[in-house]
Amino acid sequence: MKTGKLQQSFQETIDYEEIMNCTRCGFCLPACPTYLQTGGNEASSPRGRIALMKAVADGRKAPDEEVEAQLNECLGCRACEPACPSGVNYGHLLEQARSVVQKHKKHSPGVKIVRKAVFDWMFMSHKRMQKMHTLRYWYEKTPAQQVMRKTKMLQLLPGEAALMERVLPKAAAPTAIKREKEFEPSPKKSVKRVAFFRGCLMSTMFSETNDSTRYLLKQAGCDIITPEKQECCGALHAHGGETEQAKLLAKKNIAAFEELEVDAIVSNAGGCGAGLKNYPFLLREEAGWVERAKAFSEKTVDICTLLASLDLPDMKSEDTLVTYQPSCHLENVMKEKGYVEELLRKVNGVKYVAMPEKEHCCGSAGIYNLVQPKMAMQILDKKMTDVKLTKASKLVTSNPGCLLQMKAGIEREGMHSEIEALHIVDFLAEAVRKGQDAPDTN
Incomplete structure (x- = not known):
């Protein structure tokens, strides 16, 4: 990276006024997983990283490897934001800084190929995601998977990819991943008309959870529209500094839904x-896009937030102790907190037990466990200690990355016979079905 041009880009791109909003009070420190895991290393905290950004923007520090390493070490969980009395939007600063670094960084040929394959090709098209899912299906169905595992070839993959490969859900047959109907009416009295954002991984790797989502919405009286032209949300691109691709995806989705x-x-x-x-x-x-983006954003809501405001049929489960690992972005960015717990308490037979320090990130953070495996596993180990304290037999999450990370924790700890991790939507859908099958005692 050429220091002069990179420094100039920092000065032109970083929101300096937002940086100056940080009063260095330290309220963010106990909320930051990397600060805690490094034993209180100031540079590994939100205010430390903001100080590095400011030093670069002021010309007091070169945008060197230390700065890049700290930007990469950050989970982007944004737990610092609710803790900040000044309301510093740290997540936006982080994305700006990462975007500048990626714009000027010269990757090795191997890294460049991988980034282009992931960010420029696969995640830019829903059809390509479906093709990749088909390849994974045949990878599992042929001897290829067993060969890769027995020869330990998977160990050559970056980070914890080998561990993640073991906990991935079985790939559904390509023919089973049906194209969603553009309009699905509720069999009940219609109370709302909603549009469904199907997601890229959710509609392929987690297609059963998407089926459960539509089932719950219809059972709650929602008519559903699923526009065909929607694409990936672009979050991975934005977090990874690939801002232009993120913008392109955002525009496609706004146009598909507005x-x-x-x-x-x-x-x-x-x-x-x-x-x-x-x-x-x-x-x-x-x-021409700002107001359109605002209108789109204002209508976006998590499934559990919506369901908590509607009447679901009776839900039933066998006597079960359930705990919950929240999605950082659901609570810290969407600001939708408490609705999953509210729904769990409505399920007959469920006793909800809060996980200690559940607000702390599990270490998934998109592809963090692939690019920062050591820190990701340290955070996961701490999280599994908290999971064990709950003595729960079910652990629900509200994000696919969190779900895979918690499954990885269960795998690492050998706890398969003690606890099962699943998406909250799948748990609730099963509870609704059991409630409908339950005998009428009135």
């Missing part, structure tokens, strides 16, 4: 929902 006459745009993944909510900031300098 003409629909709906009460809400529903997401079932905290990370995706936060990405959609971030569109006004992402497109803040795009002429």
Whole structure:
């Protein structure tokens, strides 16, 4: 990276006024997982990283490897934001800084190929995501998977990819991933008309959870519209410094949804929902898009927030102790907190037990466990200690990345016989079905 040009880009891109809002009070420190895991390293805290950004923007520090390393070490969980009395929007500063670094960084040929394959090709098209899912399906169905595992070839993959490969849900047959109907009426009295954001990984790797989502919405009296032209939310691009691709995806999604006459745009993944909510900031300098992005963002809501406001049929479960690992972006960015717990308490047979320090990130953070595996596993180990204290037999999450991370924790701890991790939507859908099958005792 050429220091002069990079420093100039910092000065031109970083919101200096937002940086100056940080009063260095330290309220963010106990909320930051990396600060805690490093034993109180100031540079690994939100205010420390903001200080580094300011030093670069002021010309007092070169944008060197230390700065880049700290930007990469940050989870982007944004737990510092609710803790900040000054209301510093740290997440926006982080994305700006990462965008500048990526714009000027010269990657090795291997990294460049991987980034282009992931950010420029695969996640830019829903059809390509479906093709990749088909490849994964045949990878599992042929001897390829067993060969890769037995020869330990997976160990050559970056980070904790080998561990993640073991906990991925079984790939559904390509023919089973049906194209969603553009309109699905509720079998009940219609109370709302909603649009469904299907997501890229959610509609392929977690297609059953999407089926459960539509089932719950219809059982709650929602007519559903699923526009075909929607694409990935762009959150991974924005977090990874690939801002231009994130903007392109945002514009495609806004155009796909904005003409629909709906009460809400529903997401079932905290990370995706936060990405959609971030569109006004992402497109803040795009002429003609700011108001459109605001209108889109204002209608975006998490599935559990919406369901908590509606009447679901009776829900039933076998006597079960359930705990919950929240999505950081659902609570810290979307500001939708407490609704999952509210729904769990409505399920007959469920006893909800809060996880200690549940507000702390699990270490997933998009692809963080692949690019920062050591820190991700340290955070996960601490999280699994908290999970054990609950003595729960079910652990629900509200984001696919969190779900895989918690499954990885269960795998690492050998706790398969003690606890099961699943998406809250799948848990609730099963509870509704059991409630309908339950005998009438009235």
